[in-house]
Amino acid sequence: MASQVADPYGLSKQVDELTAQMMARRHGMSVVCLRYPYVGGFEERLLAHAARLTADPAAGARDLWTYLEVHDAARAALLALDVPGPAAHTVHLCAPEIIVPHPTEELLRRYHPTTVLRRPLPGRTAPVDTSAARRLLGFTAQNLLGQGAVTPQ
Template sequence: MAEPPRRVLVTGAAGRVGRVVLELLARQGVAVSALDLRDPGDLVADRVVTGRADDPAAVRAALDGVDAVIHLAAIPAPTLGTPEEVFLGNAGGTFVVLEEAGAAGVRRAAVASSFSALGLPWAARALHPAYVPVDEALPLQVEDPYGLSKQVDEATAAMMARRHGMTVVALRYPLLGAPGDRLGARAADYAEDPASGARELWTYLDTRDAARAAWLAIVRPIEGFHVVFATAPVTLAPQPTEDLLARFHPSVERRAPMPGRTAPVDLTAAGTLLGFAAEHLYEPVPAGEAS
């Protein structure tokens, strides 16, 4: 591990992943500055700044004394705002946070990208990846403002790494949740109707693992910019992956066997660069038994 940060700025700190990141940093004994649109009053952080991630003044205030950033703030779906609000808010927030961090001398950052950067999840028509398992070199097919914002976030992070000499990791997160949260409901959906997960390739990640991936992204001894898929190694669907692919992505090139419920994602980069492997795996209900 590299020298651990003394203080980390977490943007979107009151969100689903942000709260889990704050708890992890507290266990690591790291001081935390939190940035969010509002202070709910219960954040595990010794400093809380309220404001937008695309507001340079708010970000500069939040960066005081910080030596690493975990940037999670975003509108997390294209359905949660107008196209302009989603794209401009997300892309602008990532640019401002990384630009201000770089100017302040911060040299480590993790950025929440998304599986949606591939373009599949929110497209108006059914899309298919060029090949499976998908990897970081897969051609992107973005048709929606959220996926575009994440594609631009990755390009912004790459530029900031060059501009400021930063190490930045963009984590392509899939569906995030906990067993009692979204994962159980989505697993039941996939058991009943596997087509409902075809756009996401039935992938997921427990929020505790998402937080740990972000931590590793700012402490591993790596340099430069990297895009990394951070997903569970198995799908959230009970059906065999090969059967699901044959049914819903029949013409897609297969580059490796995917036995059982193997997620159709190449996780090599997560393992080699970050030393990351998901630890919290969800066992879905068998097909036909969903209530």
């Protein structure tokens, strides 16, 4: 059963993913639904976004303070094109650490107090399960923000 959605954006994602499942079944297609966080280049968007959310962490609570650099986002899309079918997959993507300089567990306790943690999230660990991206696509984000500067890998 599909999860309950709380807004039109979430509903549109759920409908798209159900459509992908139907197309995989009916037409033998391979479909990978990529769930992106906040995406941008370091110069034009991510550093400014990091500064905004550092000043006001509440503004990032809905997206769990996650991000992905645009080149990593494009690489994930290219990798998704090679996934064999027939099947439909939903894959969450993000950098392994959150964009703000605050401990993840502290932020979750403050802004999502009813959330039950299923695993420890030490330091600034992103609270998103990206294991399907690693398993299915061989994807791990490589372009990371670090201490206010780009740390290319």
